[in-house]
Amino acid sequence: MTKDDDKNDLHPSTRAAQGLGWIDETTRAVMPPLHFATTFIRDPDNEYRSGRVYGRADNPTYDQPEALLTSLEGGAEALTFASGMAAATAVFLALRPGDHIVASRVMYWALRKWLTTAGAEWGLRIDLVDTDRLDDLRAAVRPGVTRLVWLETPANPTWVVTDIEAAAGIAHASGALLAVDSTVATPVLTRPIALGADIVMHAATKYLNGHSDVVAGALVTAAKDEFWQRVRAVRTGVGGILGPMEAWLLMRGMRTLYVRVERSCRSAQAVAEHFAGHPAVEAVLYPGLPSHPGHAVAARQMQGGFGGMLSIRVKGGEDAAIRTAARVKVWKRATSLGGVESLIEHRASIEGAGTPASPNLLRLSVGIEDSADLIADLEAALR
Ligand SMILES: Cc1ncc(COP(=O)(O)O)c(C=O)c1O
Numbered sequence: 001m002t003k004d005d006d007k008n009d010l011h012p013s014t015r016a017a018q019g020l021g022w023i024d025e026t027t028r029a030v031m032p033p034l035h036f037a038t039t040f041i042r043d044p045d046n047e048y049r050s051g052r053v054y055g056r057a058d059n060p061t062y063d064q065p066e067a068l069l070t071s072l073e074g075g076a077e078a079l080t081f082a083s084g085m086a087a088a089t090a091v092f093l094a095l096r097p098g099d100h101i102v103a104s105r106v107m108y109w110a111l112r113k114w115l116t117t118a119g120a121e122w123g124l125r126i127d128l129v130d131t132d133r134l135d136d137l138r139a140a141v142r143p144g145v146t147r148l149v150w151l152e153t154p155a156n157p158t159w160v161v162t163d164i165e166a167a168a169g170i171a172h173a174s175g176a177l178l179a180v181d182s183t184v185a186t187p188v189l190t191r192p193i194a195l196g197a198d199i200v201m202h203a204a205t206k207y208l209n210g211h212s213d214v215v216a217g218a219l220v221t222a223a224k225d226e227f228w229q230r231v232r233a234v235r236t237g238v239g240g241i242l243g244p245m246e247a248w249l250l251m252r253g254m255r256t257l258y259v260r261v262e263r264s265c266r267s268a269q270a271v272a273e274h275f276a277g278h279p280a281v282e283a284v285l286y287p288g289l290p291s292h293p294g295h296a297v298a299a300r301q302m303q304g305g306f307g308g309m310l311s312i313r314v315k316g317g318e319d320a321a322i323r324t325a326a327r328v329k330v331w332k333r334a335t336s337l338g339g340v341e342s343l344i345e346h347r348a349s350i351e352g353a354g355t356p357a358s359p360n361l362l363r364l365s366v367g368i369e370d371s372a373d374l375i376a377d378l379e380a381a382l383r
Pocket residue numbers: 083084085086108111152156181183184202203204205206215216217336337
């Protein structure tokens with residue numbers, strides 16, 4: 001496969017649409033081949049000059065999504081994983097038992113659960129704080145002790161926004177790394193490495209793939225340092241790799257990332273503005289609304305939109321929220337986010353005890369349908 005290196009000067013949307021300009025040398029195909037091979041030929045003199053040995057560590061089909069994501073995030077290297085959770089936990093498993101972590105209190109619930117149960121049993125010492133409150137973050141990070149600050153921004157399910165640049169300053173001043181779950185922002189809207197993050201994580205299941213048909217995860221590093229080699233060793237050792245078919249589908253999805261995210265952002269803004277102040281709605285939580293506490297930071301660190309995710313608090317409590325979700329016809333009642341189809345979800349039902357989602361909160365993932373159809377459907381359901 002060849003790659004047009006000069007294409008790196010092009011706008012990220014061009015790089016994504018053209019898959020970094022990869023052309024298959026053998027066939028001159030403009031789309032990449034799919035390699036199912038689990039093993040690779042050893043040279044007669046016992047070397048492995050191809051650089052590939054066995055499928056748990058290497059597969060040529062990973063190359064394109066990893067290279068494209070590295071380029072879009074402005075990082076040094078990327079690794080794909082079997083899921084977002086496999087990617088996130090690889091970062092924590094690359095630490096050592098006894099290491100201290102400070103993480104966002106508001107974050108993807110299954111990761112918070114893993115951290116505070118399996119992660120803690122494994123020996124990690126974890127403090128959860130509201131990372132959007134920089135004084136709280138500063139107070140929780142212990143100089144010379146804290147190894148990692150983990151944050152998600154905008155964060156599920158209330159879309160709390162953390163100032164990445166300020167958080168990086170706090171983490172680095174104490175000798176800690178900063179990792180950012182940027183699933184919701186995507187590289188279209190925010191590039192955490194340019195703001196000082198050391199590692200960027202994506203549930204690639206969501207916007208990167210974009211079609212609700214692949215479970216995948218990815219990490220991007222700012223530097224190919226010793227910690228990154230430990231992360232890579234976790235992937236190879238634990239084996240949470242992405243299958244070749246999923247890697248190929250992920251690459252196909254990433255080609256349309258920019259148009260999908262731009263459209264979702266525009267529609268999410270329209271939905272948020274329409275339902276703010278609606279008589280059946282108590283509150284709309286969306287960083288694109290000036291009423292959102294994270295709006296000013298989001299306006300600074302998100303370019304071109306505020307994301308496709310928002311939540312509404314329905315008047316009338318939990319029953320009213322669940323009834324609203326039951327009545328929609330265009331929105332699909334399902335968990336997950338970042339697909340081309342819009343989803344609606346009563347979030348407390350899935351997160352259970354300890355959720356920051358109030359009982360009347362509905363989480364909305366805005367897809368790429370006509371925004372007037374989405375607004376009319378939710379209007380009818382709320383009535
Ligand atoms: C923000 C965020 N991070 C991580 C994950 C975990 O990703 P996966 O479901 O691919 O394991 C999710 C999944 O919903 C998510 O929304």
